[in-house]
Amino acid sequence: MSIDGDVPGLVVVGGSDAGIMAGLWAKLTNAELPVTVVVRDAYPNFSICGLPFYLSGETPEWQMLAHRTVSQLEDAGLRLLLGHEAFAIDPSARTVHLRDPEGDCHDLAYDRLVVGTGARSIVPPLPGVGLPGVHVLHTIDQARELDLAIERGARRAVLIGAGYIGTELADALTRRGLEVVLVEMAPAVLTTFDPDLGELVGAEVRRHGVSVRTSTTVERIAADEKGLRVLGSRGLDTPADLVIVAVGVRPETDLLVSAGAATGARGAVIVDAGMLTGLDDIWAAGDCVQTHHVLLDSPSYLPLGTTAHKQGRVAGINAAGGHASFAGSCGTQAVKVFDLVAARTGLRGGEAAAAGYQPVSVTVTADDHKAFYPGATPVHVRLTGDRTTRRLLGVQLIGAYGAEISKRIDIAATAIHAGHTVDVLSDLDLSYTPPLSSPWDPIQVAGQAWTGSVT
């Protein structure tokens, strides 16, 4: 049976960043277009990136994590089907097969379809990974389960994986009063940074009482009458009340793949610059698709909220009859861990070399603002450029919360997007007032060091 007779219009599957952006921008593009958003859970437009702050207590209520309320979304013209799971697409019949909250199945007709099914947490095949008390964190329900476990008295947490989520959770659970052990296979935390820079964040995490176990591989999780035990290399044998596995995500593509969509990088769905899949009138966006990186020839997988927003916008505009293109990502990311912020954009030296560039990296440390004004703190900058073309390839920044690290990386991201050489950084007319910067921003200081070393 059909839910709504003969007003198909645009159907969006997925109620997170990509799906909601697609729906909202479709309405902005064509206010007359009926737009239905199919949301698997009860939480449309919630911030996945906000989950650690709910667990820390800084965001006291999970309801606050909604970017927009259901009423706001409905006022914007979106019809929401909450608690509906889209389990199949029939591209020839232009219908989506749904299961409603009661378990009944329906067909929903579409003229055009946008799929933003997102990603799910990777669960490595470890013995014991299915035990009660072992969690992943990618949904509101998972966060509420974790919160409940803490409320019920969990006091010892082991975090497996020290990426963005792992380090944010180390911060969050420490604030919440738990004893935290952070286990990472790589030699330093934050493996998306060079290890010596990641170690600056590692030191910050330790300074706040977290036990950090790097170069350590978890081999199994066991349970006894006292709780869980996490066992692994280098003598790892740590008791825990709860374990969180935070080793990354994989694209959630079953729906599109079973409908015939092709996949590429890391199993993500292949889309063109307009976010169109190879299937007629089916667009896709966000963590389920592969992403064009402006510095790479081959597509990559970059599951980020910012990218999901941009791609969802492009898909929504195009599905509503407009014209938009996704301009590509620079991989810009920022994370706050205790009192530090780490941010990066573009490629690191190793990544650049693997992509065929001739990378040269320089490292400088410069104050975030003039030392004569109170509170100046060091900004650690590593800047990578291509020896041949002199193009700016990437920047990594580590500095204090409050040192405008996250918007400093955006200067570099904007310069990379523009295709600038490193040399051009000194030409940028950046703002200066002694409480907030220096006449040469630390990124320009790094640029000048690079220019001086590559002649």
Add this chain to the structure above:
Amino acid sequence: MSIDGDVPGLVVVGGSDAGIMAGLWAKLTNAELPVTVVVRDAYPNFSICGLPFYLSGETPEWQMLAHRTVSQLEDAGLRLLLGHEAFAIDPSARTVHLRDPEGDCHDLAYDRLVVGTGARSIVPPLPGVGLPGVHVLHTIDQARELDLAIERGARRAVLIGAGYIGTELADALTRRGLEVVLVEMAPAVLTTFDPDLGELVGAEVRRHGVSVRTSTTVERIAADEKGLRVLGSRGLDTPADLVIVAVGVRPETDLLVSAGAATGARGAVIVDAGMLTGLDDIWAAGDCVQTHHVLLDSPSYLPLGTTAHKQGRVAGINAAGGHASFAGSCGTQAVKVFDLVAARTGLRGGEAAAAGYQPVSVTVTADDHKAFYPGATPVHVRLTGDRTTRRLLGVQLIGAYGAEISKRIDIAATAIHAGHTVDVLSDLDLSYTPPLSSPWDPIQVAGQAWTGSVT
């Protein structure tokens, strides 16, 4: 007589931002080149922009305002002639006539000359402007005199002019415990912003107890046995222990003009993109020269520390035999006033119209970071673009200290430098983490409002 026989090399006149940058970059370009810097006072490489923070007490000692110490400058290879006034240049003989600290005159030979004589405070021809207790603030000595006046018991200050220096001084002297009256001829403070945005800063200044008198013209300053009185339009009659005139600066060009240099905008010396004056082997940089603005066809006068640094660097590199060009300014500026930061880049609507553009401006207010994370504050954004070419012309931002306002304006400055359209802002891969931003930065929110309104 000649100070140093037959080793002329490069002579730099001026020991502030432009002159010191010229000297340092000349040495970096050609380490063998003898470089002599003639400094009128005893304070080479001091931060003029830092003077308000010395007066506020936030920078406890004026000596801290030195970007670099004399030893550091000498270690970098600069010979400093402190307390030497250059009073004439003889371009045909390639000599600079100097007066030393004892009042004796010398000739200093040069092969190449860079002049960075800076600017001096404008003193309007008001009756009483020469009275004791009436100050301007552009040099270390002037700051020390002001500090002394406060130390000796001045408790009531009138500030004439509510630009960057006037508003910073309103903050500084309030912190120092003085009663402050801020008088501005224009309808709002911070006249380099649109009046309604300037008024946000005006409200902040008032909130801290400063009496703000806008649309008020000072007509004269009088003195009686109780101290000074500042009198003007709209019934202004305010007693004061000290008065600071902060109505802007004019270029200090006597030295170059008497040597034959041509002047342009606001009387500043005309230079080419390499900072060469029309005189053989004489470069000039900083507040004494006119500046290329990337959005204007005609040269402008933009006396800013950042610009002086860039121009000094270019002049120094070229004078040492290298090749550099000044890429132009966007007029990027930031100021912290109490707990607010105001920043701008590019052109405002009125400025853009005067320059022949077809400006359209939009105004949005967006949180600096996700509201679910504590401490989110509103960022007021006014964005101006050209209706025909859609080029981004300018951005004005007002927001809380701590809201990364100064580095947010740099995103816009970098985009203007790249010649981007407003539409491109949505493509920029800017960083996002809930404690520090939103998936669309406020500048992108403004860009989308503009794109939606200009179709």
